[in-house]
Amino acid sequence: MTExxxxxxVQDVHREFRIGGEIVRALQGIxxxxxxxxxxxxxxxxxxxxxxxxxxxxxxxxxxxxxVTLLGHAMGKLPSHIAARLRCRKVGYIxxxxxxxxxxxxxxxxxLPALLLGLPQNEARDRAAVQLGQVGLGERLHHRPDELSGxxxxxxxxxxxxxxxxxxILADEPTGNLDLxxxxxIIENLSRLSHERHVTVISAxxxxxxxxxxxxxxxxxxxxxxxxVRREDLKIQVGSIT
Amino acid sequence: MSETPEELLAILSSExxxxxxxxxxxLAMAGLRVRITRSLVTLISVILAIAxxxxxxxxxxxxxxxxxxxxEAVLTLLRQANINPDQVRLGNPVDRWxxxxxxxxxxxxxxxxxxxSVTERxxxxxxxxCLGAEDSTVVKLFLIESSLxxxxxxxxxxxxxxxxxxxxGLLQFGxxxxxxxxxxxxxxxxxxxxxxxxxxxxxxAGYPALLAARMRPVEALRVEE
Numbered sequence: 001m002t003e004x005x006x007x008x009x010v011q012d013v014h015r016e017f018r019i020g021g022e023i024v025r026a027l028q029g030i031x032x033x034x035x036x037x038x039x040x041x042x043x044x045x046x047x048x049x050x051x052x053x054x055x056x057x058x059x060x061x062x063x064x065x066x067x068v069t070l071l072g073h074a075m076g077k078l079p080s081h082i083a084a085r086l087r088c089r090k091v092g093y094i095x096x097x098x099x100x101x102x103x104x105x106x107x108x109x110x111x112l113p114a115l116l117l118g119l120p121q122n123e124a125r126d127r128a129a130v131q132l133g134q135v136g137l138g139e140r141l142h143h144r145p146d147e148l149s150g151x152x153x154x155x156x157x158x159x160x161x162x163x164x165x166x167x168x169i170l171a172d173e174p175t176g177n178l179d180l181x182x183x184x185x186i187i188e189n190l191s192r193l194s195h196e197r198h199v200t201v202i203s204a205x206x207x208x209x210x211x212x213x214x215x216x217x218x219x220x221x222x223x224x225x226x227x228x229v230r231r232e233d234l235k236i237q238v239g240s241i242t
Numbered sequence: 243m244s245e246t247p248e249e250l251l252a253i254l255s256s257e258x259x260x261x262x263x264x265x266x267x268x269l270a271m272a273g274l275r276v277r278i279t280r281s282l283v284t285l286i287s288v289i290l291a292i293a294x295x296x297x298x299x300x301x302x303x304x305x306x307x308x309x310x311x312x313x314e315a316v317l318t319l320l321r322q323a324n325i326n327p328d329q330v331r332l333g334n335p336v337d338r339w340x341x342x343x344x345x346x347x348x349x350x351x352x353x354x355x356x357x358x359s360v361t362e363r364x365x366x367x368x369x370x371x372c373l374g375a376e377d378s379t380v381v382k383l384f385l386i387e388s389s390l391x392x393x394x395x396x397x398x399x400x401x402x403x404x405x406x407x408x409x410x411g412l413l414q415f416g417x418x419x420x421x422x423x424x425x426x427x428x429x430x431x432x433x434x435x436x437x438x439x440x441x442x443x444x445x446x447a448g449y450p451a452l453l454a455a456r457m458r459p460v461e462a463l464r465v466e467e
Contacts (some may be wrong), residue, residue, distance in 0.1 A: 055460050058372070060372065060458070060459050060460040060463070061458075061460045071247060071250060072246070072247025072250070073247055073250070073251065080376075080377065081258070081376045081377065081378075082251075082254050082255065084259060084371065084374050084375065084376045084377075085254045085257065085258065085259045085374060085376070086250075086254055086374075087372060087373070087374040088259040088373065088374020088375075089253070089254070089259075089374070090250075091374075093369075093372045093373065095369070095463070097365075099365060099366075099368075099369040099372075099463070100369075101269070101366055101369065101370075102276075102366070103269065103272035103273065103275075103276055104269075104272070108265075108268075112261075112265075112370075112373060113373045113374060115261055115262060115265055116259040116260065116261060116373060116374050116375055116379075117259060117374075118257060118258075118259070118260075121262065121264065121265070160373070
């Protein structure tokens with residue numbers, strides 16, 4: 001396995017939705033390669049196709065035309081149960097609205113993907129406790145989501161995303177519901193864990209704070225990639241703004 | 243971390259991602275508890291339907307046993323209760339119809355409760371699917387939830403039905419209700435009622451569970467809270 005191993009490959013992907021009688025072209029020929037360990041932010045205004053692209057990569061949606069390859073597997077072509085198993089082992093999700101299971105404690109929420117993996121409950125919980133410790137929630141294992149703040153819930157979600165040692169983390173507007181300071185905390189946790197474990201992070205975001213930790217920023221406008229900016233170039237840009 | 247796509251596919255083909263039954267059970271219990279009022283209403287409909295089923299089965303068995311008696315006192319009591327001993331073997335079509343209606347209503351009630359439970363949990367189901375839960379895990383979750391309702395509802399329903407049978411029998415036939423009670427039939431009807439209770443809960447939950455399982459995770463996540 002080399003540094004430059006491609007984990008996600010998007011090839012000429014089109015996605016059309018039929019809304020009412022009209023055909024909406026959400027994606028119009030997107031191609032993108034993402035390497036292991038990269039931190040990629042997908043930016044773009046609402047309705048730009050950013051979320052659609054993001055869902056494609058995780059195999060939550062399939063392209064009308066083109067292919068999305070995740071770890072060598074064409075996502076649209078895998079049977080749904082195999083795609084589910086692939087997500088379970090290799091993909092961690094972080095959502096804007098946290099999406100923790102409300103009736104489970106923080107510990108059990110984080111343990112859930114490990115249980116899906118087939119680990120015995122004790123082992124799954126031990127793993128979950130370690131993960132929660134790493135995001136600074138070691139004292140809150142037995143709290144339910146409604147007993148935690150937004151930032152804490154998102155940290156639980158981060159712990160949950162990392163618990164199965166995934167290759168890829170997909171984060172959909174992870175700071176969208178959080179204030180500035182809490183958002184920074186989330187970004188810090190996310191980038192630290194991804195660097196430590198050499199995990200690819202792909203994040204759909206509006207948040208400019210995310211840019212400073214990104215290796216590349218992909219801007220999607222009108223269903224096409226408008227530009228891809230590398231971090232080194234990005235700094236100059238930011239420098240010129242401030 | 244470093245398997246080839248082929249090795250990965252081999253792993254994915256052989257190792258499923260299911261939640262252990264213990265966790266599913268825990269989630270199902272929690273699901274029922276969170277929606278306690280609706281769960282209770284549904285539970286009561288199961289209890290009533292099963293109680294009625296048990297009652298009509300066991301009480302007709304009792305009447306058949308009484309009608310087969312040689313004792314004049316028993317036959318007099320039957321006549322007093324307006325029951326023609328010659329006709330009891332045929333069973334009462336109105337009773338049967340009522341039993342069927344009760345069971346149908348109950349099934350529809352369970353389907354309704356489970357559908358609402360599915361709709362309310364779109365996001366939760368979507369999340370589980372994103373985390374890698376297979377469709378069958380989602381189906382299992384809802385079936386466990388409704389079978390829990392079926393087990394509790396049926397057991398309480400059977401006890402209620404038997405209590406009613408004895409109570410009404412006691413009022414109509416006095417001590418004969420006990421001495422003539424056909425124990426074997428009572429057990430058979432109770433068993434049948436139990437099976438019927440679980441069955442109608444599973445039937446009621448079948449469609450909602452399939453609906454939940456077939457939902458694509460992206461659709462589930464699109465639902466706004």
